Amino acid sequence: MRLSRAFLPTLKEVPAEAAIASHKLMLRAGMIRQTSAGIYAWLPLGLRVLQKVSQIVREEQDAAGAQEILMPTIQSAELWRQSGRYDDYGKEMLRITDRHEREMLFGPTNEEMVTDIFKSYAKSYRDLPRNLYHIQWKFRDEIRPRFGVMRGREFLMKDAYSFDLDADAARLSYKKMFVAYLRTFARMGLKAIPMRADTGPIGGDLSHEFIILAETGESQVYLHKDLLEFDVLAQKPDYEGDLDPTVNFWTSRYAATDEMHDEAAWNALGAENQVSARGIEVGHIFFFGDKYSKAMGLSVAGTDGNPLVPQMGSYGIGVSRLLGAIIEANHDEAGIKWPEAVAPFRCAILNLKPGDLGCDMLCEKLYASLPGEAVLDDRGERAGVKFNDADLAGYPWQAIIGPRGAANEKIELKRRATGEREEVSLEEALRRMHPVPSGH
């Protein structure tokens, strides 16, 4: 993308409406624009990141055996009456009436709908297990939306729903998602810690919140320091094999949010192992048994021919929220520092002197060598403006090309995350930006 033609409205001044770093930076970097309280339009740069994050989520869901579908945003009230949640959900649910006076709603979640869909086709135990997910916009009419996309009313969410024959099988489905979540967040450069969550009236021990640590987190969390040091991507999980060792590693060490915090267990860790910080919830998984399958009348024929009510779980990831969370965990005074996997572009090529033949040629050559991965700042702006905009937007690499270096075919390569710079040839620059892939 050439910045001279791009719709990339960066702001020098901080809009008054933003209170936290990620919100300010997303507005300043031209990623989003608020259209109502808690509702945002996604501009080109923000959309690219949203798509990259979505794609990582998708790949890891697929790898864990889940299958993607896409359910509508608008649902019928009738569906929600079957589970009893139409009346329970309260004012958080946005209710809509169509021209025929039918009661509709903008979905805050999809348990009822997915169960209803699955029910239409699943007839036998052979149709299980299945895990269906979609990445779709949700709406929850929060009392007080805030912090930009971290707590919007409209938000993009990945939600998966597993259907199993019995509780043991459901536990396995749960573990697959547990492991998939660890990988998903790790690939985005985040250390997300699963923490046992309150299961509410449903009961059971199978509910975890995945929480990343950031100063602006909404809740206080407590964990064992081992959990921060574990390299999740070191080995690929075998979803057909035994997932217990991985799951047990995480669940056997202390990690709890404020509500679930246990002082005695915490103190037993010893001060040298304690980490206490603020956390942002980016995912939540839970097993809820037959709550919805029963209410929605889902049952299949078991091996003995008798009807059997599937056991279900649901697994959410706040995709749009993740952008805010990633920025909260990766920024400095100058702007965003995107982890490479989710950066809108891998590299910004800064042509410090458009019109200079040497600069133009070297920039074009590099730009052509990075198809779809680079922004070329070919604007007639001063160097300082380009530096600041590149720092703000947070591209992991900056290829700085000015008349001095261009004369020698040299590129000044800067790493946004560390500020390191070095003078390299074009070939070397490409090697630096594309190391041999490892891990995933």
Add this chain to the structure above:
RNA sequence: CGGGGCGUAGCGCAGCCUGGUAGCGCAUCUGCUUUGGGAGCAGAGGGCCGGAGGUUCGAAUCCUCUCGCCCCGACCA
């Protein structure tokens, strides 16, 4: 939903108390100069002062109502 605050040019703000026909910085446009960390000079354009009612000779300013947005709290992916 309780408490607080703010709506004036694209963005950030002053003006309001004490009514007299709207201003500053940045951005935008033109010209000249400048050119490695948000340039300088000169000029220009841009406003139903959130909306509706009222008071007044006269309202951005005072009064009433209303809409929107932000912050704190309770609540949440």
